[in-house]
Amino acid sequence: MSTALRVKKATGLKKSGSLLVIAALAMGMLSVLTPAQADTMRDSEYWLDSLGVTQAQQSTKGEGVKVAIIDTGIDTSHPDLKGAVVGGADMSGSGEAKGNKPIGVMSEHGTLVATLLAGRGNNKGEINRVKSENERLKAAWEKAKAEAEEENEKQKDDEKDVEVPKEPEYQDVPKLTGGSDGVLGVAPAAELLSVSLWMGEGNPANIPVEEQIPRAVKWAVDSGAKVINMSLGSTSPAWPESWDDAFKYAEDHDVVVVAAAGNRSGGMSQVGAPATIPGVLTVAGVDESGKASQDSSTEGISIGVAAPAEQLVGGLPDNGYARWSGTSGAAPLVAGVAALIRSKYPDMKAPDVINRILKTARDTGAAGVDNLYGYGIINANAAVNNSVASVSVNPLGTIEEWIRVHRRNNAKSTEAPAPGVSMEKSDLKQVAAPKPIQPDTSTPVLQPSGRTAVAGDWRRKHPDPGASSPRAIGSQCRFGIPEFLEGRQERGGPRSVRRHSRRRQIVDEQLGRNLWFRPFCFAGSAVAGKS
Numbered sequence: 001m002s003t004a005l006r007v008k009k010a011t012g013l014k015k016s017g018s019l020l021v022i023a024a025l026a027m028g029m030l031s032v033l034t035p036a037q038a039d040t041m042r043d044s045e046y047w048l049d050s051l052g053v054t055q056a057q058q059s060t061k062g063e064g065v066k067v068a069i070i071d072t073g074i075d076t077s078h079p080d081l082k083g084a085v086v087g088g089a090d091m092s093g094s095g096e097a098k099g100n101k102p103i104g105v106m107s108e109h110g111t112l113v114a115t116l117l118a119g120r121g122n123n124k125g126e127i128n129r130v131k132s133e134n135e136r137l138k139a140a141w142e143k144a145k146a147e148a149e150e151e152n153e154k155q156k157d158d159e160k161d162v163e164v165p166k167e168p169e170y171q172d173v174p175k176l177t178g179g180s181d182g183v184l185g186v187a188p189a190a191e192l193l194s195v196s197l198w199m200g201e202g203n204p205a206n207i208p209v210e211e212q213i214p215r216a217v218k219w220a221v222d223s224g225a226k227v228i229n230m231s232l233g234s235t236s237p238a239w240p241e242s243w244d245d246a247f248k249y250a251e252d253h254d255v256v257v258v259a260a261a262g263n264r265s266g267g268m269s270q271v272g273a274p275a276t277i278p279g280v281l282t283v284a285g286v287d288e289s290g291k292a293s294q295d296s297s298t299e300g301i302s303i304g305v306a307a308p309a310e311q312l313v314g315g316l317p318d319n320g321y322a323r324w325s326g327t328s329g330a331a332p333l334v335a336g337v338a339a340l341i342r343s344k345y346p347d348m349k350a351p352d353v354i355n356r357i358l359k360t361a362r363d364t365g366a367a368g369v370d371n372l373y374g375y376g377i378i379n380a381n382a383a384v385n386n387s388v389a390s391v392s393v394n395p396l397g398t399i400e401e402w403i404r405v406h407r408r409n410n411a412k413s414t415e416a417p418a419p420g421v422s423m424e425k426s427d428l429k430q431v432a433a434p435k436p437i438q439p440d441t442s443t444p445v446l447q448p449s450g451r452t453a454v455a456g457d458w459r460r461k462h463p464d465p466g467a468s469s470p471r472a473i474g475s476q477c478r479f480g481i482p483e484f485l486e487g488r489q490e491r492g493g494p495r496s497v498r499r500h501s502r503r504r505q506i507v508d509e510q511l512g513r514n515l516w517f518r519p520f521c522f523a524g525s526a527v528a529g530k531s
Helices: 002-015 018-030 109-118 125-153 209-222 242-252 327-343 348-359 378-387 400-405 455-463
Strands: 067-069 085-090 120-122 181-182 191-196 225-229 230-233 256-260 280-286 303-308 312-316 320-325 482-485 505-508 512-516 519-523 524-531
Touching: 067 109, 067 209, 067 327, 109 181, 109 191, 109 312, 109 327, 125 181, 181 312, 191 209, 209 225, 209 242, 225 327, 230 256, 242 400, 256 327, 256 348, 280 327, 303 327, 303 348, 320 327, 327 348, 327 378
Parallel strands: 067 191, 067 225, 085 191, 225 256, 256 280, 280 303
Antiparallel strands: 120 181, 230 519, 312 320, 320 524, 482 512, 505 512
């Protein structure tokens, strides 16, 4: 994608409204990569050394492990991903069947994530060196040949001709493969599965994202993924009940699910689903110095570990590169470490993989587990190579237990439980989500038009004094994808708040709470360069 096109798209974002003005400002704080800067991608990957990735890769590079990236689709033609993507599928109804067409509002997002997780670099530098040397030799030969032929034309018949030099042998130009240029991922030998979603408004197929996500998770599991990366999130800690089965399916099939915590710069003041689902390894963001990022992270009790989320680099569709930020980039760093562990210990169960990552993390911030760093900053070398005691259950809890405790009252039957059925409360420490949400299935899910309303326009069009503020609806996220969220009583007024065109109220009769659709968003931003 050309820089000119990117600038055009950024300009369009600024005109779209309050939701995307935030995204445009985040882009404005970063510099566009020139071709010269793109040539130094590897030098910019400070986390390879600071997280111990380089040492860990001496033991394994993720061979034999499939990692599903549930995102906007991956550009499989990027030089840093040559041979990395081995399969895929589209869940949006608007992408390519194999998930290899970047789609949606921020179509480059999936390629950025993929290169950080499993980028193989490229050997363009070596290719260019050989081509340049061959061209130099050919130019020198052509010059010497021309001079010799010219001299011979001047020779008299009895004079001996000057020997015309033979064309030299040229070096074979290497084929494009992994190398020392471009972006090197944490698990460069892992095999990627590209599962494309349409994140944002305007999906031509009109398939809501809350339907795409559970289908994506199940497809990834059935396709052999041992790790799933989800660099996306909602402003709500709650998730649709329809997701329960999908995440339990992943849990039952021993799959490690890694999710981004979200970013304050995107309006996420707390961790949102799917990063709040028990058993999911949630990743917060830190800056280059290891401090919790002010903009490119958030907080919550479900955070497992932290990883770099600022001054990141990654590949863009059409062979470009970008500097970017956000927990969207922190998550694949951790998912890559999970792939390294599963490669070195192929028989290790998912709870032990997660436990290794947690127990070997470098404790940061308040002593022990906290809401900013979780167990601490991930240490790839220790997670892969240290001796860690085995566990029998996931230290982050299980969705199976959460369903047993929180969904058990959903049955309409009022009969007493059968004898012997325990009704005791769960003693889980990491239940990050509220009680279940009963979605209203009588009408189709609404798609908030998150790209089209500035704060002033929003208030003029929706003067309802009981409605949530533009910040709650618009600037919470960068993309307008619906998700269920509890309405705030102090903002919503009486529970019988009026409907309006930008949102829908659902009254949960059983729980007595207002439920709203809130945006679903990516946890990262980028500006582009071309190499």
